[in-house]
Amino acid sequence: MLHYILRRVLQLIPVVIGVTFIVFALTYIAPGDPARLLLPQDASDEDVAEMRSAMGHDRPMLVQYFHFLFGYDGPGDSFDYKGLLRLDLGRSYVSNRPVFGTILDRFPNTALLAVIALVLSIVVSIPFGIISATRPYSKTDMVVTVLALLGISMPAFWLGMMLIWIFSVQLRLFPSLASPANLISLVLPAITLAAMSTAVQTRMTRSSMMEVIRQDYIRTARAKGLSEKQVIRKHALRNALIPVVTVIGLQVGNLMVGSVMTETVFSYPGIGTIMVDAIQRKDNPQILASVVFMALVFAVVNLLVDILYAFIDPRIKAQYEGSAKKKKGGFLNGFKRTKT
Template sequence: YTAMDNSAMVLSLVGVSMPNFWLGLLLSLLFALKLGWLPSQGMGRGFWPLLRSLILPALTLGTGAAATVVRMTRSSMLEVIRQDYISTARAKGITEKQITKKHMLKNALIPIVTAVGLQFGQLLGGAMLTETIFSWPGLGRLMVDSITSKDIPMVLGSVIFMAVMFSFVNLLVDILYAFLDPRIKSQYKKSPLRRRGVVA
C-alpha cells in the first residue's frame, strides 16, 4: 500500500460520502461567489462560456460516480493481483507495466464495467438536483418542473425514458461481458438454446 493508494482511497471515500447537492453548493460558493472563476448558474453562449459553465455541474455530478469506480477498481485489482497467473508472469520476467496492462486490468474489468453501468442510473437521478442547483436545462430539471406543476404525462414520460435508457445501458454492459471474458462467450456458444436456434 503506497501513499498514492492511501490518498486515492481517502479521496474516494470522501467523494462517495458527500451528497451531490451539498457538493454543488460548496463548489458554487467557492469558485463562483468567492473566487469568481466560474459562473454559478445558467448556460453560457459560445463555446468557451458554455465550457466554463459546464465545469461545476460536471464536477458535482461526476465526483460520486468517479469515487465509486475508483474504489471498485482498487478492490478488483487487489483481488486479481493475488492470483497465481500474476506470480507466474512475474517469474517469467514480464515487466510490471505489461502485467498491469495485459493481465491485471483486463481481468479486473468486469466488476468495474458493472459499477459503471449502475452509476449511470445514479447519474440520471443526481442530474435532477444538479440541474436544479445550477439552473441547467435538462431532463432532470424538466422532471422537477413537471412534478412542481403537476404535469403527470410529462413525469410519466420522463420516468419511462430514464428506465429505457438505464435498461439499454445494462444491456450494453451484458454484451461487454462477452468481449471482456472469453469464458462467457464460450458458454453462450455451447448453450443448448443457442444450438436449437433459440436466443435467450
C-alpha cells in the same frame, strides 16, 4: 448470443411496467389537484369537477392506469392521448406541448452533461484505483481511500452549492449557471455529477485489481521477467475490468438520474429541471413521461453492458455459445430418437 439479447429485451417489458405503475400510484396519492391548478383561483367546484372529468381524473386509479397504458379519449381533444404503448402520453398541463417532445428536446443537454461526467469519472477513477491497488496500505492508498469515502458521502446538491460558493462567488473562476452552449460553465456541474461515480469506480477498481494481482498467472508473468507495467497492463487490468465495467454501466443510469439534483442546483436546462418543475406543478403527464424515459435509458444501458462483457472476456462469450449449442444439440438428439 442473439437468444440472450432477445431474452434480456423481453425482460425490460415487466421492468418498465412495474416502474410506471409505482410512479403512477405515487402521483395518484400525492397531494394536489391538477384540475384546480389549471383553473383560476376563483373557479367554482362545478368547474373543477368538470375539468377533472375532462382530464379523466374522476375515475379509479386502475382505470386511469389502464388509460395511461392504452390511451384516453375524453370528452374534448385537449387531454386525449394514445397511451404509453404507442409512446404518446399527451400534452403537458403547463406548457401544452407533447411531453415526449419536450423530453427529446432536453435530452441532448442531459446526455452531454452525463457523458462529460462519465469521461471525467473514468479518467480519474481507473488510474487512481490501479495506483491504490499496486501500493496497498501506503500513504497514497490512504489518501485515495479518504477521497473516495468523501465522494460517496457528499450529497450532490451540497457539493454543487459548495463549488458554486468557492469557484463562482469567491474565486470567480466559473459561472454559477450552466449552459450547454458554454462548455466552461459545465465544469462545476460535471464535477458535482461525477463525484459519487468516481468514488464508487475507484473503490471497485482497487478491489478488483487487488484480487487479480494475487492470482497465480500474475506470479507466473512476473517470473517470466515481464516488467511490472506489462504485468499490470496486459494481464491484470483486462481481467480486473469486468466488474469495473459493470459498475460503470450502472453509473451511467445513476448519472442520468443524479442529474436531477445537479441540473436544479446549476439551473441547467435538462430533463432534471423538467422533472422538478413538473413535480412542483403536479404536471402528471410530464412526470410520468420523464420517469419512463429514464427507466428505458437505464435498462438499455444495462443491456449494452451485458453485451459488452463478451468482448471483454471471451470466456463469457464461449459460455453463451456453449449453452446455445447444448440446447440445440439436445433438441436434435431428441428429434433423432423420435424419428428412429
